[in-house]
Amino acid sequence: MSAYVIARLHKAAKLHPDIAEYIERIPGTFEPYGGRFLVHVTPHEVLEGSWDEDVVMIGFPGVEEARAWWESDAYQEIVPLRSRHLDGDIILVPGVPEGYDATKTAAGLREFLKG
Template sequence: MTAYVIAHLQDAAPHTDIADYIERLPGTMAPYGGRYLVHFAQHEVKEGSWPGGVVMLGFPDIEAARAWWDSPAYRELAPLRKRHIKGDIIMIDGVPEGYAPTAAVSAIRQAAAAAS
């Protein structure tokens, strides 16, 4: 099941460290099957506020995403980003092919009924 690393990045200051980070990042992801899905593409805010930009990476599964994040190659590279860009980063499992939210709906209905 595909896993995702999603970064909501803000206040990206232009710096050569950032250029180095972006240039070297694909090489750290390749051994784990990682790839860019979104890279600071223009986004439309429909509700709330969403300053900054989004980077989204895809990996074959959560184990591969974790292995990449914890890899010596990425751990060496991460400070280049962290010194110059604020943001939040999450790692999340996707849903399987054909997923239906039926179980989630049932759980919500049961919780709502219990709270009444």
């Protein structure tokens, strides 16, 4: 089942050469774990609520690969290039399994709500 690392980056960041180096080096850290950018600070449209931050989303084959990438020496080596200059929130979330049916989730919720 796929997994995703999602970052919400605050726009108050001051651009710095370290950020450019981080962006140059991060794709090489994905390769051993099957990761790839799905979204990388592209323009977005707010459909509900507010969202002023930038979005980065990286896809991996599974949670294990995503966690292994996050904990890898190669990635941890470049983390300070980002973290010294960009604030934000980063989460790891598993995707839904193949054939996921939201109506079954809704049915389970209805049963739960019945008490």
